[in-house]
Amino acid sequence: MGNSSTKEPPPAVVLVPPLFDFPPLAARTRMLESSYDLLFGKLALKCLFEDYYDEARHFSTRIMLKPIDDPHVDLIATVSGPLDHKPEENITGNALFRWQSNINDPHTFMDLYVSTTNPIFRMRSCAYYPKYGFGAFGIFPLLLKERQSSEDYGLMGLRYGSGNLSFGATLMPFAMKDELPKSAWLVSRMGRVTAGVQFEPHFGNAKLTNLMNWSCAIGYGVGSASPLSPSFNFSLELAKSSQFIASFYQHMVVQRRVQNPLEGNEVVGITNYIDFGFELQTRVDDIISSNDISDSTFQVGASWQANKNFLVKAKVGPLRSSMALAFKSWWKPSLTFSISAIRSHTDGKTQYGFGIRTEDLREASYQRADPNFVMLTPNKEHLAEGIVWKTGKRPMLQSDINTGNFDGLPKELRPLDKIL
Template identity: 65%
Template sequence: MGNLMSSFFNKEPPPPMVLVPPIFDFPPLSARTRMLVPAYDLLFGKLALCSLFEDYFEQARNLNTRIMLKPLEDPHVDLIATVSGSLDQKSGKAVEGNAIFRWQKDLDDPHTFMDLMVSTSDPILRLRSCAYYPRYQFGAFGIFPLIITKRALPEDYGVMGLRYGSENLSIGTSFMPFPLSGDTPICAWLVGRLGKLSVGLKYIPPYEGKHPLNFKDLKNWSCAIGYGLGSSSPLCPSFNFSLELARSSQLIASFYQHAVVQRRVTNPFEENQIVGITNYIDFGFELVTRINGDKSLESVDESSFQLAASWQANKNFLLKGKMGPSSSSIALAFKSWWRPSFTFSITAVE
């Protein structure tokens, strides 16, 4: 009896623990429709850089509101409503809005889905669908504007595509099933990975006018090479550097790094054994420069750059900032810890 009472009063304290909060916005909304986009436009760190440079940054004097509703009875469906408008009365920009109703077959796999968008602008009604079969690593997708004010381009009648993707290879094509001319504008891509090195090609012919398919014209091709380290899991650090020669005679160099660090914390709302918390720090840089003087592209800047960084302090706060040659922005996003959850962001532009 004495030994039992002694072990009860001399109980060892629990070991110290470090909190690992979830990623603030994972998976991002852009990842839910990645099967509709060529893999060339997502790899080489492009998806992570797009999220770093664009998410939670808004245009000056604009007000955007986004609401996402997901019923508890059927988590396979959700509704995202967006309202945006200008606060500058001189611009004359009217308030625009859209709503997207989405059905997803698997909660953990967003690659098989169907969504329907209703908008106040073109297209007024749009249907998108994608089916992916993991066993065969094969997928098919389609984008069809059902109601549109004016159908002037081939893609206004719809886009269909086929793709194959594995861990080290992605190949696919998209085409317009109802072309306006005898030629069918297409997009084709091929991306391969060998160890830490990735190489990709993409072919896009010009859509303006009646241009025959010309695979020998180098202006219709884009190529990229990238070197990446780390795991694809956002809970692990990663690093990626890439060079791309775009079809618009642009050389694009980009760098992205995702760091996972731990800091000590004393939180009265947590238990005593919580001694630290994991933070996520992201940094990205992109440089775009033109390699020749194409007179048809005089309106495009010869070169530009932008860099951005973000810091997620915990599961509720995210701080982001970016800087470019003409403007700089800072954004603070807050996510509530109760259900339903709300995200509120403030953006300052110089």
């Protein structure tokens, strides 16, 4: 007697690679910054237009390490300089040592910064209490070559944050009697609309009635705060009552067919991340003619993460265009090599920059098919090997994050609903 059984082929899977750099390093120190400077898509646009675009004819290296025995501390060291040494340019180095009280909460921490340039030695500290929404922080340059203003003696700040409201102020404890706070902000969210104002006084005319000290912005956003879900943000800003800024940023999560012969037959697709951003800046006062290219400018940028190892970025502006390629190996620690090309529209020259980064602060938590994603197919045709591609249908993915289920997501991908 024999027992014969037909082995069913493995179910088709779609690879969900980790994002190249998430969360961004700037998100770790968000409690030291004004919420006005981080919302309205500003942080996402900054990463899109700046990350991996090394300066022309320059190199940069960055090492980010965390000890295995104590995950509460980490160290970031950076060395950068010109490829061809010039007398007026020196190789600079700095290091940042950080202590974090809770590995799951980056908002209460202390760090020490040392550098070959000013500030030579600086300390920052922040304490935030999510239960009450209040926080306090301080930035103190301990060693400087020269102290020229009250800000060089240190800053202190107080803030409040909830899911729909954020306000706070930055003070200079050693300021003169007639100096106002360094900055103050108020930001509120109502549904998909976010609006805010910020006060930043300038020396010489630091009065509340001076409109040049005020900025205001309004933004409209769609989508989850998790990068595993598509999102869109559009904002308008009037900065210093003199400059108008319009921008939008879109994060897309798409799938394409896998062309890698090293993958198994059950792998039919892979998730890609495509980001697109646009920013327009122009003056609204009559001090300088708006026809001046340096006064009215724009930039357009896009990035495409094809898989967990490869990222390509490009941006275009009126003066120059840039392109960056980055390759990342997810070893322990990971290693990233990048090269950027900058072409000037004025003289037609193309120059290059290089960067090397190694880190073990951020981990790849979802290289393969993530259990939080399920195949959206009305029948079981997707269980047949490759049939979804033969019939011309694209396998669609839906994440539990759309229904508010964040239990299976890495902690850095969970939306912070309690903090605006």
